[in-house]
Amino acid sequence: MGRTLFDKLWDSHVVRDLGDGWALLHVDRILLHDLSGPPALAEVARRGGAPSRPELAFATPDHAVSSAPARSGYTSPTGARLYAELRDHARAAGVRFFDVGEPGQGIVHVMGPELGIVLPGLTVVCGDSHTCTNGGLGALAFGIGSSESTHALATQTLRQQKLRRMRVRFEGTPARGVSAKDMALHLIGRLGTAAGVGYAIEYAGSAVRAMGVEARLTLCNLTVELGAKCGIVAPDDTTFEYLRGRPYAPQGADFDAAVADWRALVGDADAVFDREVLVDVADVAPTITWGTSPEQAIAIDGVVPDPAGAADAATRAELQAALDYMGLVPGRRIVGTPVDWVFIGSCANSRLADLRDAAEVVRGHRVAAGVTAWVVPGSEAVKRAAEAEGLDRVFEASGFHWREPGCSLCVAANGERVPAGARAVSTSNRNFVGRQGPGARTHLASPVVAAAAALRGAIADPREF
Numbered sequence: 302m303g304r305t306l307f308d309k310l311w312d313s314h315v316v317r318d319l320g321d322g323w324a325l326l327h328v329d330r331i332l333l334h335d336l337s338g339p340p341a342l343a344e345v346a347r348r349g350g351a352p353s354r355p356e357l358a359f360a361t362p363d364h365a366v367s368s369a370p371a372r373s374g375y376t377s378p379t380g381a382r383l384y385a386e387l388r389d390h391a392r393a394a395g396v397r398f399f400d401v402g403e404p405g406q407g408i409v410h411v412m413g414p415e416l417g418i419v420l421p422g423l424t425v426v427c428g429d430s431h432t433c434t435n436g437g438l439g440a441l442a443f444g445i446g447s448s449e450s451t452h453a454l455a456t457q458t459l460r461q462q463k464l465r466r467m468r469v470r471f472e473g474t475p476a477r478g479v480s481a482k483d484m485a486l487h488l489i490g491r492l493g494t495a496a497g498v499g500y501a502i503e504y505a506g507s508a509v510r511a512m513g514v515e516a517r518l519t520l521c522n523l524t525v526e527l528g529a530k531c532g533i534v535a536p537d538d539t540t541f542e543y544l545r546g547r548p549y550a551p552q553g554a555d556f557d558a559a560v561a562d563w564r565a566l567v568g569d570a571d572a573v574f575d576r577e578v579l580v581d582v583a584d585v586a587p588t589i590t591w592g593t594s595p596e597q598a599i600a601i602d603g604v605v606p607d608p609a610g611a612a613d614a615a616t617r618a619e620l621q622a623a624l625d626y627m628g629l630v631p632g633r634r635i636v637g638t639p640v641d642w643v644f645i646g647s648c649a650n651s652r653l654a655d656l657r658d659a660a661e662v663v664r665g666h667r668v669a670a671g672v673t674a675w676v677v678p679g680s681e682a683v684k685r686a687a688e689a690e691g692l693d694r695v696f697e698a699s700g701f702h703w704r705e706p707g708c709s710l711c712v713a714a715n716g717e718r719v720p721a722g723a724r725a726v727s728t729s730n731r732n733f734v735g736r737q738g739p740g741a742r743t744h745l746a747s748p749v750v751a752a753a754a755a756l757r758g759a760i761a762d763p764r765e766f
Protein backbone atom coordinates (compact mmCIF):
# COMPACT_ATOMS: atom_id res chain seq x y z
CA MET A 302 0.00 0.00 0.00
CA GLY A 303 1.24 3.48 -0.83
CA ARG A 304 2.30 5.87 1.88
CA THR A 305 0.97 9.36 2.55
CA LEU A 306 3.34 12.27 2.97
CA PHE A 307 2.71 12.07 6.72
CA ASP A 308 3.74 8.39 6.71
CA LYS A 309 6.95 9.25 4.90
CA LEU A 310 7.81 12.09 7.28
CA TRP A 311 7.05 9.85 10.23
CA ASP A 312 8.98 6.82 8.93
CA SER A 313 12.06 8.86 8.13
CA HIS A 314 12.28 10.06 11.76
CA VAL A 315 11.73 6.81 13.63
CA VAL A 316 14.72 6.14 15.88
CA ARG A 317 13.03 3.15 17.45
CA ASP A 318 9.64 1.51 16.97
CA LEU A 319 8.14 1.20 20.44
CA GLY A 320 5.17 -0.92 19.35
CA ASP A 321 1.42 -0.23 19.48
CA GLY A 322 1.78 2.73 17.13
CA TRP A 323 4.33 4.44 19.37
CA ALA A 324 7.77 5.45 18.19
CA LEU A 325 10.77 7.39 19.36
CA LEU A 326 11.19 10.14 16.76
CA HIS A 327 14.20 12.24 15.97
CA VAL A 328 13.52 15.95 16.49
CA ASP A 329 15.20 18.22 13.94
CA ARG A 330 14.30 21.66 15.30
CA ILE A 331 13.16 22.94 18.69
CA LEU A 332 11.62 26.39 18.88
CA LEU A 333 11.31 28.18 22.20
CA HIS A 334 9.20 31.17 23.22
CA ASP A 335 8.98 33.23 26.34
CA LEU A 336 6.14 31.34 28.03
CA SER A 337 7.04 27.68 27.47
CA GLY A 338 10.76 28.08 26.75
CA PRO A 339 12.08 29.22 30.16
CA PRO A 340 10.61 26.34 32.23
CA ALA A 341 11.79 23.75 29.68
CA LEU A 342 15.35 25.10 29.60
CA ALA A 343 15.35 25.51 33.40
CA GLU A 344 14.21 21.94 33.92
CA VAL A 345 16.97 20.53 31.73
CA ALA A 346 19.52 22.54 33.71
CA ARG A 347 17.97 21.57 37.08
CA ARG A 348 18.43 17.92 36.20
CA GLY A 349 22.10 18.62 35.60
CA GLY A 350 21.80 18.24 31.83
CA ALA A 351 22.13 20.48 28.81
CA PRO A 352 20.42 20.65 25.42
CA SER A 353 21.94 17.84 23.40
CA ARG A 354 22.06 19.88 20.16
CA PRO A 355 21.75 23.56 21.15
CA GLU A 356 22.46 24.58 17.55
CA LEU A 357 19.11 23.01 16.56
CA ALA A 358 17.13 25.09 19.08
CA PHE A 359 16.08 28.73 18.59
CA ALA A 360 14.48 31.15 21.02
CA THR A 361 12.38 34.29 20.58
CA PRO A 362 10.37 36.42 23.00
CA ASP A 363 6.86 36.90 21.60
CA HIS A 364 3.93 36.35 23.99
CA ALA A 365 4.86 38.61 26.87
CA VAL A 366 6.79 41.41 25.20
CA SER A 367 5.07 44.74 24.71
CA SER A 368 4.09 45.80 21.19
CA ALA A 369 4.35 49.50 22.09
CA PRO A 370 6.48 51.62 19.80
CA ALA A 371 10.04 52.00 21.15
CA ARG A 372 9.57 49.10 23.54
CA SER A 373 12.48 47.27 25.05
CA GLY A 374 12.42 43.78 26.61
CA TYR A 375 11.61 45.42 29.94
CA THR A 376 8.25 47.08 29.40
CA SER A 377 6.09 45.23 31.94
CA PRO A 378 7.18 43.44 35.15
CA THR A 379 5.95 39.97 34.08
CA GLY A 380 7.07 40.45 30.50
CA ALA A 381 10.47 41.60 31.69
CA ARG A 382 10.90 38.52 33.87
CA LEU A 383 9.92 36.06 31.12
CA TYR A 384 12.02 37.88 28.56
CA ALA A 385 15.09 37.83 30.82
CA GLU A 386 14.55 34.18 31.74
CA LEU A 387 14.33 33.11 28.11
CA ARG A 388 17.36 35.19 27.14
CA ASP A 389 19.54 34.06 30.04
CA HIS A 390 18.63 30.36 29.89
CA ALA A 391 19.04 30.28 26.12
CA ARG A 392 22.42 31.98 26.19
CA ALA A 393 23.66 29.77 29.03
CA ALA A 394 22.65 26.71 27.01
CA GLY A 395 24.20 27.94 23.77
CA VAL A 396 20.79 28.36 22.09
CA ARG A 397 20.42 31.25 19.63
CA PHE A 398 18.21 33.95 21.15
CA PHE A 399 16.70 36.56 18.85
CA ASP A 400 16.45 39.78 20.80
CA VAL A 401 13.84 42.51 20.43
CA GLY A 402 14.77 44.91 17.66
CA GLU A 403 16.79 42.23 15.87
CA PRO A 404 15.60 40.55 12.65
CA GLY A 405 14.64 37.05 13.78
CA GLN A 406 12.61 38.22 16.78
CA GLY A 407 8.92 37.73 16.31
CA ILE A 408 6.07 35.32 16.85
CA VAL A 409 7.77 31.95 17.00
CA HIS A 410 5.63 30.53 14.15
CA VAL A 411 6.43 33.51 11.95
CA MET A 412 10.19 33.68 12.50
CA GLY A 413 10.88 29.94 12.04
CA PRO A 414 9.76 29.77 8.40
CA GLU A 415 11.02 33.22 7.46
CA LEU A 416 14.56 32.43 8.66
CA GLY A 417 14.61 29.03 6.95
CA ILE A 418 14.96 27.35 10.35
CA VAL A 419 11.94 25.29 9.31
CA LEU A 420 12.49 23.28 6.13
CA PRO A 421 10.54 20.63 4.21
CA GLY A 422 10.81 17.14 5.66
CA LEU A 423 11.99 18.21 9.13
CA THR A 424 10.36 17.44 12.45
CA VAL A 425 9.75 20.70 14.31
CA VAL A 426 8.46 21.02 17.86
CA CYS A 427 7.64 23.87 20.19
CA GLY A 428 5.73 24.18 23.44
CA ASP A 429 2.90 25.85 21.61
CA SER A 430 -0.20 24.46 19.93
CA HIS A 431 0.15 26.57 16.79
CA THR A 432 3.44 24.89 15.87
CA CYS A 433 1.26 23.20 13.23
CA THR A 434 1.74 26.43 11.23
CA ASN A 435 5.14 25.20 10.06
CA GLY A 436 3.53 22.34 8.16
CA GLY A 437 2.89 24.93 5.44
CA LEU A 438 6.49 24.31 4.35
CA GLY A 439 6.10 20.53 4.31
CA ALA A 440 7.54 19.95 7.79
CA LEU A 441 6.09 17.55 10.36
CA ALA A 442 5.49 20.18 13.04
CA PHE A 443 3.45 19.93 16.21
CA GLY A 444 3.01 21.49 19.62
CA ILE A 445 4.27 19.67 22.68
CA GLY A 446 3.80 19.86 26.45
CA SER A 447 6.34 20.96 29.02
CA SER A 448 7.78 17.56 29.95
CA GLU A 449 8.06 16.76 26.24
CA SER A 450 9.97 20.01 25.71
CA THR A 451 12.43 18.99 28.42
CA HIS A 452 12.78 15.54 26.83
CA ALA A 453 13.27 16.97 23.35
CA LEU A 454 15.92 19.43 24.53
CA ALA A 455 17.81 16.81 26.52
CA THR A 456 17.70 13.98 23.96
CA GLN A 457 16.73 15.49 20.56
CA THR A 458 14.03 12.80 20.44
CA LEU A 459 10.39 12.44 21.44
CA ARG A 460 8.10 9.53 22.13
CA GLN A 461 4.98 9.97 19.98
CA GLN A 462 1.94 7.99 18.98
CA LYS A 463 1.28 7.81 15.26
CA LEU A 464 -1.66 9.89 14.08
CA ARG A 465 -4.39 8.91 11.67
CA ARG A 466 -4.35 10.50 8.24
CA MET A 467 -6.87 12.96 6.90
CA ARG A 468 -6.71 14.72 3.57
CA VAL A 469 -8.59 17.96 2.97
CA ARG A 470 -8.73 18.99 -0.67
CA PHE A 471 -9.63 22.56 -1.56
CA GLU A 472 -10.56 22.53 -5.22
CA GLY A 473 -11.31 25.52 -7.41
CA THR A 474 -10.47 29.20 -7.55
CA PRO A 475 -11.33 31.47 -4.62
CA ALA A 476 -13.61 34.39 -5.37
CA ARG A 477 -12.45 37.95 -4.71
CA GLY A 478 -12.08 38.63 -0.99
CA VAL A 479 -11.63 34.94 -0.12
CA SER A 480 -8.31 33.96 1.44
CA ALA A 481 -6.71 30.97 3.19
CA LYS A 482 -8.18 32.30 6.45
CA ASP A 483 -11.70 32.12 5.04
CA MET A 484 -11.08 28.58 3.78
CA ALA A 485 -9.84 27.53 7.21
CA LEU A 486 -12.75 29.14 9.09
CA HIS A 487 -15.21 27.68 6.58
CA LEU A 488 -13.72 24.22 7.09
CA ILE A 489 -13.80 24.49 10.90
CA GLY A 490 -17.37 25.79 10.69
CA ARG A 491 -18.34 22.81 8.59
CA LEU A 492 -16.49 20.02 10.43
CA GLY A 493 -16.40 21.38 13.99
CA THR A 494 -13.47 21.82 16.37
CA ALA A 495 -13.24 18.12 17.28
CA ALA A 496 -13.05 16.73 13.75
CA GLY A 497 -9.27 16.60 13.64
CA VAL A 498 -8.60 14.96 17.01
CA GLY A 499 -6.07 12.16 16.51
CA TYR A 500 -5.32 13.12 12.91
CA ALA A 501 -2.52 14.64 10.88
CA ILE A 502 -4.16 16.67 8.14
CA GLU A 503 -2.68 16.99 4.68
CA TYR A 504 -4.01 19.94 2.70
CA ALA A 505 -4.16 19.40 -1.04
CA GLY A 506 -6.10 20.44 -4.13
CA SER A 507 -5.76 23.12 -6.77
CA ALA A 508 -6.52 26.01 -4.39
CA VAL A 509 -3.71 24.96 -2.04
CA ARG A 510 -1.27 24.51 -4.94
CA ALA A 511 -2.13 28.04 -6.08
CA MET A 512 -1.44 29.53 -2.63
CA GLY A 513 1.76 31.29 -1.72
CA VAL A 514 3.71 29.97 1.26
CA GLU A 515 2.33 32.62 3.61
CA ALA A 516 -1.26 31.56 2.83
CA ARG A 517 -0.30 27.90 3.37
CA LEU A 518 1.13 28.85 6.76
CA THR A 519 -2.19 30.53 7.61
CA LEU A 520 -4.12 27.43 6.55
CA CYS A 521 -1.91 25.11 8.58
CA ASN A 522 -2.00 27.52 11.54
CA LEU A 523 -5.73 26.92 12.07
CA THR A 524 -5.33 23.13 11.94
CA VAL A 525 -5.17 22.95 15.72
CA GLU A 526 -8.56 24.72 15.89
CA LEU A 527 -9.90 21.64 14.10
CA GLY A 528 -8.44 19.55 16.90
CA ALA A 529 -5.55 18.14 14.85
CA LYS A 530 -1.96 18.34 16.02
CA CYS A 531 -0.41 18.95 12.64
CA GLY A 532 -1.27 20.14 9.16
CA ILE A 533 0.96 19.59 6.16
CA VAL A 534 1.21 20.94 2.63
CA ALA A 535 3.48 18.94 0.32
CA PRO A 536 6.40 21.17 -0.71
CA ASP A 537 6.66 22.30 -4.33
CA ASP A 538 8.40 24.95 -6.41
CA THR A 539 6.51 27.68 -4.52
CA THR A 540 8.03 26.35 -1.29
CA PHE A 541 11.52 26.04 -2.72
CA GLU A 542 11.50 29.56 -4.15
CA TYR A 543 10.29 30.91 -0.81
CA LEU A 544 13.19 29.21 1.00
CA ARG A 545 15.97 30.10 -1.42
CA GLY A 546 18.43 32.46 0.26
CA ARG A 547 16.81 32.36 3.73
CA PRO A 548 19.56 32.69 6.37
CA TYR A 549 19.28 29.20 7.92
CA ALA A 550 18.34 27.34 4.72
CA PRO A 551 21.09 25.48 2.86
CA GLN A 552 22.94 27.78 0.45
CA GLY A 553 24.28 27.41 -3.11
CA ALA A 554 24.90 23.84 -4.29
CA ASP A 555 23.66 22.53 -0.92
CA PHE A 556 20.33 24.21 -1.58
CA ASP A 557 19.98 22.57 -4.99
CA ALA A 558 20.83 19.19 -3.46
CA ALA A 559 18.23 19.80 -0.74
CA VAL A 560 15.58 20.68 -3.34
CA ALA A 561 16.31 17.42 -5.15
CA ASP A 562 15.60 15.57 -1.87
CA TRP A 563 12.56 17.68 -1.05
CA ARG A 564 10.96 16.79 -4.38
CA ALA A 565 10.47 13.27 -3.00
CA LEU A 566 8.22 14.68 -0.23
CA VAL A 567 4.88 13.82 -1.81
CA GLY A 568 2.40 11.11 -0.94
CA ASP A 569 2.15 8.06 -3.20
CA ALA A 570 -0.66 8.12 -5.74
CA ASP A 571 -2.20 5.01 -4.15
CA ALA A 572 -1.84 6.24 -0.55
CA VAL A 573 -4.96 5.71 1.55
CA PHE A 574 -6.30 8.26 4.04
CA ASP A 575 -8.46 7.40 7.04
CA ARG A 576 -10.68 10.35 6.18
CA GLU A 577 -11.08 12.45 3.04
CA VAL A 578 -12.78 15.85 2.92
CA LEU A 579 -13.49 17.82 -0.23
CA VAL A 580 -14.17 21.55 -0.17
CA ASP A 581 -15.40 23.28 -3.32
CA VAL A 582 -13.79 26.69 -2.95
CA ALA A 583 -16.71 28.21 -4.88
CA ASP A 584 -18.73 27.58 -1.69
CA VAL A 585 -16.36 29.64 0.45
CA ALA A 586 -17.30 33.27 1.10
CA PRO A 587 -15.41 35.79 3.23
CA THR A 588 -16.06 34.20 6.61
CA ILE A 589 -16.31 35.54 10.17
CA THR A 590 -17.01 33.96 13.54
CA TRP A 591 -20.01 35.14 15.51
CA GLY A 592 -19.49 33.15 18.74
CA THR A 593 -16.89 31.94 21.21
CA SER A 594 -15.51 28.96 19.30
CA PRO A 595 -13.77 29.02 15.91
CA GLU A 596 -16.45 26.62 14.61
CA GLN A 597 -19.11 29.28 15.13
CA ALA A 598 -18.31 30.74 11.74
CA ILE A 599 -20.62 32.12 9.06
CA ALA A 600 -20.35 33.78 5.67
CA ILE A 601 -19.97 37.53 6.01
CA ASP A 602 -23.38 38.04 4.34
CA GLY A 603 -24.99 35.48 6.66
CA VAL A 604 -27.17 35.86 9.73
CA VAL A 605 -26.45 35.13 13.38
CA PRO A 606 -27.85 31.64 14.05
CA ASP A 607 -30.91 31.02 16.19
CA PRO A 608 -30.39 28.54 19.06
CA ALA A 609 -34.03 27.53 18.62
CA GLY A 610 -32.91 25.57 15.58
CA ALA A 611 -30.35 23.52 17.53
CA ALA A 612 -30.60 19.73 17.54
CA ASP A 613 -30.60 19.28 21.31
CA ALA A 614 -30.88 21.19 24.58
CA ALA A 615 -27.15 21.13 25.34
CA THR A 616 -26.28 22.68 21.96
CA ARG A 617 -29.09 25.20 22.41
CA ALA A 618 -27.66 26.28 25.77
CA GLU A 619 -24.16 26.49 24.31
CA LEU A 620 -25.27 28.68 21.41
CA GLN A 621 -27.31 30.89 23.74
CA ALA A 622 -24.33 31.35 26.06
CA ALA A 623 -22.17 32.36 23.09
CA LEU A 624 -24.82 34.83 21.90
CA ASP A 625 -25.12 36.33 25.38
CA TYR A 626 -21.36 36.71 25.77
CA MET A 627 -21.07 38.22 22.32
CA GLY A 628 -24.10 40.48 22.78
CA LEU A 629 -25.73 39.36 19.53
CA VAL A 630 -29.33 38.86 18.48
CA PRO A 631 -30.23 35.67 16.54
CA GLY A 632 -31.55 36.06 13.01
CA ARG A 633 -29.84 39.41 12.41
CA ARG A 634 -27.31 39.94 9.67
CA ILE A 635 -23.77 39.99 11.08
CA VAL A 636 -22.87 42.86 8.74
CA GLY A 637 -23.55 46.17 10.42
CA THR A 638 -22.69 44.99 13.94
CA PRO A 639 -20.76 47.93 15.47
CA VAL A 640 -17.08 47.30 16.17
CA ASP A 641 -14.81 49.00 18.74
CA TRP A 642 -11.44 47.37 18.05
CA VAL A 643 -9.63 45.89 15.09
CA PHE A 644 -6.50 43.76 15.45
CA ILE A 645 -4.43 42.78 12.44
CA GLY A 646 -1.75 40.43 13.72
CA SER A 647 -1.04 36.98 15.27
CA CYS A 648 0.66 33.90 13.84
CA ALA A 649 -2.46 33.31 11.73
CA ASN A 650 -2.24 36.56 9.73
CA SER A 651 0.67 38.89 10.42
CA ARG A 652 2.98 38.17 7.50
CA LEU A 653 3.86 40.54 4.70
CA ALA A 654 1.16 39.16 2.36
CA ASP A 655 -1.47 39.71 5.07
CA LEU A 656 -0.37 43.30 5.69
CA ARG A 657 -0.36 43.99 1.95
CA ASP A 658 -3.91 42.65 1.62
CA ALA A 659 -5.15 44.81 4.48
CA ALA A 660 -3.26 47.90 3.28
CA GLU A 661 -4.88 47.53 -0.13
CA VAL A 662 -8.29 47.99 1.53
CA VAL A 663 -7.37 50.85 3.86
CA ARG A 664 -5.25 52.88 1.43
CA GLY A 665 -6.71 56.37 1.14
CA HIS A 666 -9.50 55.76 3.66
CA ARG A 667 -9.99 56.61 7.35
CA VAL A 668 -10.56 54.34 10.33
CA ALA A 669 -14.08 55.10 11.60
CA ALA A 670 -14.47 57.35 14.63
CA GLY A 671 -14.44 55.39 17.87
CA VAL A 672 -12.51 52.40 16.49
CA THR A 673 -9.08 51.54 17.88
CA ALA A 674 -7.20 49.73 15.13
CA TRP A 675 -3.81 48.05 15.55
CA VAL A 676 -1.41 46.42 13.15
CA VAL A 677 1.11 44.21 14.93
CA PRO A 678 3.56 42.70 12.41
CA GLY A 679 4.46 39.08 13.10
CA SER A 680 8.19 39.65 13.22
CA GLU A 681 10.89 42.28 13.07
CA ALA A 682 11.64 41.15 9.51
CA VAL A 683 7.99 41.52 8.48
CA LYS A 684 7.92 44.95 10.09
CA ARG A 685 11.02 46.12 8.23
CA ALA A 686 9.87 44.68 4.90
CA ALA A 687 6.47 46.33 5.31
CA GLU A 688 8.08 49.65 6.17
CA ALA A 689 10.39 49.38 3.15
CA GLU A 690 7.33 49.35 0.92
CA GLY A 691 5.53 52.08 2.86
CA LEU A 692 2.78 49.98 4.40
CA ASP A 693 3.32 51.53 7.83
CA ARG A 694 2.57 54.93 6.34
CA VAL A 695 -0.57 53.62 4.60
CA PHE A 696 -1.86 52.27 7.90
CA GLU A 697 -0.89 55.29 9.97
CA ALA A 698 -2.32 57.75 7.46
CA SER A 699 -5.66 56.01 7.78
CA GLY A 700 -5.60 56.02 11.59
CA PHE A 701 -4.22 52.57 12.42
CA HIS A 702 -1.53 52.17 15.08
CA TRP A 703 1.66 50.55 13.75
CA ARG A 704 3.28 48.49 16.50
CA GLU A 705 6.21 46.26 17.39
CA PRO A 706 6.19 42.49 16.63
CA GLY A 707 4.76 39.87 18.97
CA CYS A 708 1.56 38.06 19.95
CA SER A 709 0.02 41.16 21.54
CA LEU A 710 -3.79 41.27 21.45
CA CYS A 711 -4.10 37.68 20.17
CA VAL A 712 -3.81 36.36 23.72
CA ALA A 713 -3.37 39.45 25.90
CA ALA A 714 -0.45 37.78 27.74
CA ASN A 715 1.58 41.00 27.66
CA GLY A 716 -1.04 43.14 29.38
CA GLU A 717 -2.38 44.59 26.11
CA ARG A 718 -6.06 43.83 25.94
CA VAL A 719 -9.39 44.65 24.38
CA PRO A 720 -11.54 46.24 27.12
CA ALA A 721 -14.41 44.30 28.69
CA GLY A 722 -17.55 44.46 26.58
CA ALA A 723 -15.71 45.89 23.59
CA ARG A 724 -16.14 44.14 20.24
CA ALA A 725 -13.08 43.32 18.16
CA VAL A 726 -12.59 41.99 14.67
CA SER A 727 -9.32 40.12 14.88
CA THR A 728 -7.17 38.25 12.37
CA SER A 729 -6.07 35.81 15.11
CA ASN A 730 -7.21 32.21 15.54
CA ARG A 731 -9.03 31.95 18.88
CA ASN A 732 -12.22 33.66 19.97
CA PHE A 733 -12.60 31.96 23.34
CA VAL A 734 -14.28 33.76 26.23
CA GLY A 735 -11.80 36.31 27.57
CA ARG A 736 -9.13 35.49 25.01
CA GLN A 737 -8.35 39.12 24.14
CA GLY A 738 -9.01 40.30 27.68
CA PRO A 739 -11.69 39.63 30.31
CA GLY A 740 -15.11 40.30 28.77
CA ALA A 741 -13.68 41.12 25.33
CA ARG A 742 -15.75 39.99 22.34
CA THR A 743 -13.76 38.58 19.44
CA HIS A 744 -14.79 37.98 15.82
CA LEU A 745 -12.17 36.04 13.86
CA ALA A 746 -11.71 37.02 10.24
CA SER A 747 -9.21 37.63 7.45
CA PRO A 748 -7.05 40.75 7.10
CA VAL A 749 -9.36 42.27 4.47
CA VAL A 750 -12.47 41.67 6.58
CA ALA A 751 -10.70 43.23 9.57
CA ALA A 752 -9.60 46.21 7.48
CA ALA A 753 -13.12 46.72 6.15
CA ALA A 754 -14.51 46.65 9.70
CA ALA A 755 -12.03 49.30 10.82
CA LEU A 756 -13.12 51.66 8.03
CA ARG A 757 -16.85 51.06 8.43
CA GLY A 758 -16.85 50.97 12.26
CA ALA A 759 -18.97 47.86 11.91
CA ILE A 760 -18.64 44.36 10.52
CA ALA A 761 -18.60 44.86 6.77
CA ASP A 762 -18.36 42.90 3.56
CA PRO A 763 -14.86 43.46 2.11
CA ARG A 764 -16.24 42.99 -1.40
CA GLU A 765 -17.87 46.42 -1.04
CA PHE A 766 -14.50 48.14 -0.70
Ligand SMILES: CC(C)[C@H](C(=O)O)[C@@H](O)C(=O)O
Nearest residue numbers: 336337364428429430431712
Ligand atom coordinates in the same frame (compact mmCIF):
# COMPACT_ATOMS: atom_id res chain seq x y z
C1 LIG B 1 0.99 30.19 25.35
C2 LIG B 1 0.91 29.05 24.42
C3 LIG B 1 1.30 27.81 25.15
C4 LIG B 1 -0.42 28.98 23.70
C5 LIG B 1 -0.54 27.81 22.74
O1 LIG B 1 -0.14 26.69 23.03
O2 LIG B 1 -1.09 27.95 21.68
C6 LIG B 1 -0.65 30.29 22.96
O3 LIG B 1 0.29 30.53 21.99
C7 LIG B 1 -2.04 30.32 22.39
O4 LIG B 1 -2.17 30.65 21.22
O5 LIG B 1 -2.99 30.04 23.10
Ligand code: SF4
Nearest residue numbers: 431647648708711712
Ligand atom coordinates in the same frame (compact mmCIF):
# COMPACT_ATOMS: atom_id res chain seq x y z
S1 SF4 C 1 0.07 34.86 18.04
FE1 SF4 C 1 -1.55 34.04 19.29
S2 SF4 C 1 -1.94 31.97 18.55
FE2 SF4 C 1 0.06 32.64 17.79
S3 SF4 C 1 1.53 31.88 19.26
FE3 SF4 C 1 1.02 33.98 19.84
S4 SF4 C 1 -0.65 33.75 21.31
FE4 SF4 C 1 -0.48 31.78 20.23
